[in-house]
Amino acid sequence: MGDPREREGAGPDPTAALEMMRDFLAKGVNLLSQPVDAEVGTTPKDVVWQDGKLKLLRYRPLVKKPVSPPVVISYALVNRYYMIDLQPDRSMVRELLARGIDIYVIDWGYPGRLDRFLTMEDYIDGQIDRCVDEVRRLSGEDRVNLLGICQGGTFSLIYTALHQQKIRNLVTMVTPYDFHTDTGLLNVWSRFLDVDKMVDVLGNVPGDFMNAGFLMLNPVQLVLEKYRNYADKLDDPAFISNFIRMERWIFDSPDQAGECFRRFIKEMYQENRLKRGTFELGGRRVDLKRITVPLLNIYGTADNLVPPACSTGIAEAVGSADTETIAFPGGHIGVFTGGRSQKQLVPRIAEWLTERSGSAGGKTSGKTSGKTSGKTSGKTSGKTSGKTAGAKAAPAAKRGRG
Amino acid sequence: MAENPMDAWISFQRGWLEMISGGKPGQEGRAGVSGDPFEAWRGLWERAGGGQWHDLTGMQHVLTSFGAYARLFDAWTRAGSAAGKDGSATVAAGMFDAWREIAEDLSRRWAAVVSPFFSAAGADPMTLVERMLGMSEPLKDFHVRVFTPWRETVEKLWRRFAELAGRQPSAETVEGFHAAWMEAYEETIGRVVRIPSVGPARERHDLLLRCFDAAARWQGATLEFALEMQIPAREAFEKAAARAADLIGPQAGVEDFQRFYDDLTGEMEARLFELFKSERFAAAMKSTLSASLDFHKLLQQVMEQALEGTPLVTRTEMDEVEQELVAVRRKVERQQAEIAELKAALSGKGVK
Numbered sequence: 001m002g003d004p005r006e007r008e009g010a011g012p013d014p015t016a017a018l019e020m021m022r023d024f025l026a027k028g029v030n031l032l033s034q035p036v037d038a039e040v041g042t043t044p045k046d047v048v049w050q051d052g053k054l055k056l057l058r059y060r061p062l063v064k065k066p067v068s069p070p071v072v073i074s075y076a077l078v079n080r081y082y083m084i085d086l087q088p089d090r091s092m093v094r095e096l097l098a099r100g101i102d103i104y105v106i107d108w109g110y111p112g113r114l115d116r117f118l119t120m121e122d123y124i125d126g127q128i129d130r131c132v133d134e135v136r137r138l139s140g141e142d143r144v145n146l147l148g149i150c151q152g153g154t155f156s157l158i159y160t161a162l163h164q165q166k167i168r169n170l171v172t173m174v175t176p177y178d179f180h181t182d183t184g185l186l187n188v189w190s191r192f193l194d195v196d197k198m199v200d201v202l203g204n205v206p207g208d209f210m211n212a213g214f215l216m217l218n219p220v221q222l223v224l225e226k227y228r229n230y231a232d233k234l235d236d237p238a239f240i241s242n243f244i245r246m247e248r249w250i251f252d253s254p255d256q257a258g259e260c261f262r263r264f265i266k267e268m269y270q271e272n273r274l275k276r277g278t279f280e281l282g283g284r285r286v287d288l289k290r291i292t293v294p295l296l297n298i299y300g301t302a303d304n305l306v307p308p309a310c311s312t313g314i315a316e317a318v319g320s321a322d323t324e325t326i327a328f329p330g331g332h333i334g335v336f337t338g339g340r341s342q343k344q345l346v347p348r349i350a351e352w353l354t355e356r357s358g359s360a361g362g363k364t365s366g367k368t369s370g371k372t373s374g375k376t377s378g379k380t381s382g383k384t385s386g387k388t389a390g391a392k393a394a395p396a397a398k399r400g401r402g
Numbered sequence: 403m404a405e406n407p408m409d410a411w412i413s414f415q416r417g418w419l420e421m422i423s424g425g426k427p428g429q430e431g432r433a434g435v436s437g438d439p440f441e442a443w444r445g446l447w448e449r450a451g452g453g454q455w456h457d458l459t460g461m462q463h464v465l466t467s468f469g470a471y472a473r474l475f476d477a478w479t480r481a482g483s484a485a486g487k488d489g490s491a492t493v494a495a496g497m498f499d500a501w502r503e504i505a506e507d508l509s510r511r512w513a514a515v516v517s518p519f520f521s522a523a524g525a526d527p528m529t530l531v532e533r534m535l536g537m538s539e540p541l542k543d544f545h546v547r548v549f550t551p552w553r554e555t556v557e558k559l560w561r562r563f564a565e566l567a568g569r570q571p572s573a574e575t576v577e578g579f580h581a582a583w584m585e586a587y588e589e590t591i592g593r594v595v596r597i598p599s600v601g602p603a604r605e606r607h608d609l610l611l612r613c614f615d616a617a618a619r620w621q622g623a624t625l626e627f628a629l630e631m632q633i634p635a636r637e638a639f640e641k642a643a644a645r646a647a648d649l650i651g652p653q654a655g656v657e658d659f660q661r662f663y664d665d666l667t668g669e670m671e672a673r674l675f676e677l678f679k680s681e682r683f684a685a686a687m688k689s690t691l692s693a694s695l696d697f698h699k700l701l702q703q704v705m706e707q708a709l710e711g712t713p714l715v716t717r718t719e720m721d722e723v724e725q726e727l728v729a730v731r732r733k734v735e736r737q738q739a740e741i742a743e744l745k746a747a748l749s750g751k752g753v754k
Contacts, residue, residue: 113720113724114724114727114728116724117724117725117728118728122732126732126735130735182679185678185679188679188684189684189687191684192681192684192685192687192688193688193691194688194691194692194695197692197695197696197699198691198695200699201695201698201699201702202695202698203721216678217678218671218675219674220667220670220671220674221671224667225667
């Protein structure tokens, strides 16, 4: 088969080009006809507590004596928690386990009809609190570390402000706190959303609706280019596996419990109550200044879902003396799955937690994937110094939602 | 004769439009059925290749009967129109002649079907028809007076439909069709269901009407939204096409196509982002979503109405039960927490 570009002076040879295309597609079809290894969330874990759809999972520690207290991870309601363990060689969970961190994660499950009446109180004062209590009971620690991601980070801020006696350290990742920024399309669009009508009519808000909104944040990249890149690499089995894993995660979107969604959109996106200090949960005003535990806040400099402007003020908003903010070069998803994240960011999280916990982790007892450098790039200092230390914005990530 | 079913179908549709508009689609035609509708239908059917498809004996019967009905309608409209002009009910006689004609046609063509019915009514077909048509003069007068404005409205609507059918599809056309349908409904079924004695049926029809209205508004809003989305894409294509001549010449290679594609997608990305940031886009999105939700809300009400007469549970009933369940669950959780606190307090005091 000839290369269509080699016909000097005669222009491209359409027959040869078609043959190339045919062979390429045949290769792709053959590859896709085979079973593709696209398992997600493969790090061993156990359900240690369950209440209805709510599950508390514990990843099996890789060290004999993990760092204590354990970390409870609270993910956003809109996607599944296994983003932090998407593929074996890019797993935030594995990297943390390898560094002795003891990890519990809250699995919210998929809301059904009955769950449409779940409120923010049910999630924060109810579900998170019960999970935290369970981890306290299992670990024998009075206080645990809480790590919140995206909306789960917002929930974690609120929870800590109200239940600080149960929290040792707080980590927030790609967490929105100031919703009134014009740099994010979601922030702009949400202001136009008639959320009352939506919840009244739909009950739970479909995950597919949320997904459509996410895709529209960058339709050329997420609807067109992504699949063109996919087609370009049809002959690369590793790429195909990772691509399918990511697709699986992206489109595995649980519906949103109606009442919680209504309040989150109205009081956060539309009224910006958390930042304004007027948000109330269960009749109590949520004052972030009441948070005095150490805080580590991480945001993606190229995050178009939770733009930096939504997150940067968190360290200033809390009352903690010990804060650190990391501006990580990457998008919303790249913060978890990027190679640099595994090498630089996750080790820094482990280090930060270990420094502020009672007992350091022991030696690794299992095999871990990926290398770690232990250094963090793009770190900004806490409010004690107020300086930015080498934060560099990266180009917008071109996959997933980041 | 059409060569394939699709052509036949298109031909059939076009012919139907011509017939109802009295001219070519898009032209303002004469309202109502004109000429010999039976011949028109039969001609259309033959043009559509209908004869090739089936043994049409049964269909021919239907069409023939339809032709008779159409002649009746024609006579009726003329009689009604004349009555409206001179105010006399007597000119409606043509209408009753037409009824007689249809009755004769029915009894002749469909004897096997209609004879038992007439026999059961205790009369021979023609006597029964005469009896039915032997309405009093005031009744005839009332009939004509009611019919005349109705017929005028229908004529007007036909003209509107014919006009809209000839236009390019657009948001305006869709809205126009919607408005015309709504008007048609109001002037026909709407009049009937507003008769007080119709009672609850009126409310049911009103709900259906609002549901239809919401569906049309949703369609209109979606079209507007799609148009908004198409503008930047079209502009990007235009710009890329202008550059295509430079990039893709006779010697163009893969890299040139790649550059063209990158140009196009880059342009689209920039323009879409500009659009998405605008308040006009957010407003269009809100309006589409809102219209969709309005429709779904009414559809749910229609469904609930339909379920009322069945032993099935409605969504509202389910919601009420589920809300109670959630309240009970919260109460249990609170009590569990209180029990745990009490246990802890008691164990601190050494009480078991």
